Amino acid sequence: MKNHFIIIIVLLSICFSFCKNNNPKDKATKVDPFESAMPHTVTDLNSELSQEDKKKLANAKGKSAIPISKNEMDSIIQYSNQTLHIYSFFNTDSIKSMEANQIVLSTQKELGDTLFNVILFSLDKSENVNKINSFIRENDVTSEVFYSSDKLNSKWFSKIHPNWSGEVPAIFLVNQTDGTHLFYQKTFSKEELSTLIQPFIL
Numbered sequence: 001m002k003n004h005f006i007i008i009i010v011l012l013s014i015c016f017s018f019c020k021n022n023n024p025k026d027k028a029t030k031v032d033p034f035e036s037a038m039p040h041t042v043t044d045l046n047s048e049l050s051q052e053d054k055k056k057l058a059n060a061k062g063k064s065a066i067p068i069s070k071n072e073m074d075s076i077i078q079y080s081n082q083t084l085h086i087y088s089f090f091n092t093d094s095i096k097s098m099e100a101n102q103i104v105l106s107t108q109k110e111l112g113d114t115l116f117n118v119i120l121f122s123l124d125k126s127e128n129v130n131k132i133n134s135f136i137r138e139n140d141v142t143s144e145v146f147y148s149s150d151k152l153n154s155k156w157f158s159k160i161h162p163n164w165s166g167e168v169p170a171i172f173l174v175n176q177t178d179g180t181h182l183f184y185q186k187t188f189s190k191e192e193l194s195t196l197i198q199p200f201i202l
Contacts, residue, residue, distance in 0.1 A: 067149040089172070105118060
């Protein structure tokens with residue numbers, strides 16, 4: 001009789017524990033340790049993002065190439081708010097022109113980002129924009145990168161330089177102070193490019 005009584009007590013204890021663990025009210029108040037470790041609560045996510053968070057979000061999305069028409073590109077080349085403007089024309093299928101971009105950007109970083117402006121202009125077809133954006137994001141490019149929304153032709157290339165057929169790499173330097181326009185269809189080393197640029201920025 002005593003053994004039966006002990007067995008009944010044990011069974012009742014097990015049932016009580018089971019019911020308590022499956023109580024929906026208890027589950028609702030239980031705090032998930034992973035959830036409590038998250039930096040934002042539900043209320044925070046619905047609130048306005050700070051400027052710093054907005055900036056981080058924009059950077060996370062990645063910088064993208066900007067489509068412009070031929071006329072818009074002409075306007076950009078004709079006007080600059082800095083003394084020296086360097087345009088690096090490239091095509092993502094041309095390894096040499098991609099290397100030329102790297103040299104131009106690294107030279108700007110070494111000499112000083114504020115001394116002259118760099119604009120990269122892709123001669124890729126618009127359907128290759130994903131390849132252009134991959135280059136931008138993989139190399140953390142901060143300069144503006146454009147590609148033409150129009151089909152480029154020899155007439156437009158000759159506006160940049162009479163003898164240019166659109167071959168890349170090609171670099172175009174515009175000095176706003178004295179109106180100097182220098183066009184080169186070649187690859188520069190970093191030292192050669194620095195030597196070319198320094199007279200305009202000293």
